[in-house]
Amino acid sequence: MSGWSEAGTQPDEDEHQRFNRYLQQLEDVCREDEAELVRVILRDPDEVMAQSAVARHLDRRSRQLLTDPGFDDWFHAMATEVAEHEFLVRRLHDWMLLRSIAVNAPWRxxxxxxxxxxxxxxxxxxxxxxxxxxxxxxxxxxxxxxxxxxxxxxxxxx
Structure with a gap:
């Protein structure tokens, strides 16, 4: 584990600095540590900022993995981490529907x-x-x- 500190971390950081740091960490994270990092970020006291950082990550990673066979495993790992955040759950489901269409899987x-x-x-x-x-x-x-x-x-x- 890369030693991410718990949410709310450095006392001199405001939410903008944390947001930018979170985006950088999410961009650099290896797949094995991704779910844990998302979990840590979603514990940040500024829930709106934390969800915004995670949503950007979900969008970026979903685009990368859209037709990749690993999408389903990644989706389930992320769904577990965001399960209590309605907006993020909805965004993930939107990506799953986009994936279904992109890979010619059944969709309605x-x-x-x-x-x-x-x-x-x-x-x-x-x-x-x-x-x-x-x-x-x-x-x-x-x-x-x-x-x-x-x-x-x-x-x-x-």
């Missing part, structure tokens, strides 16, 4: 349409599935999503 259109605005915007940016993009182009929640999905479909046809 109603799940895509019920997903968060963040999910729909992210799906349009990273997915190549014509079925998912057509669904978002026709029934996405916002005009922004529908337009972006339609644009992605047009790019695929070229």
């Amino acid at each position: 259109p109603e799940d895509v349409l019920a997903a968060s605005d963040w999910f729909q915007r992210t799906a349009v940016q990273i997915l190549t599935s014509p079925a998912a993009l057509r669904l978002l182009a026709s029934d996405g929640r916002t005009r922004r999503v529908r337009t972006a999905a339609d644009r992605r479909l047009a790019e695929q046809r070229r």
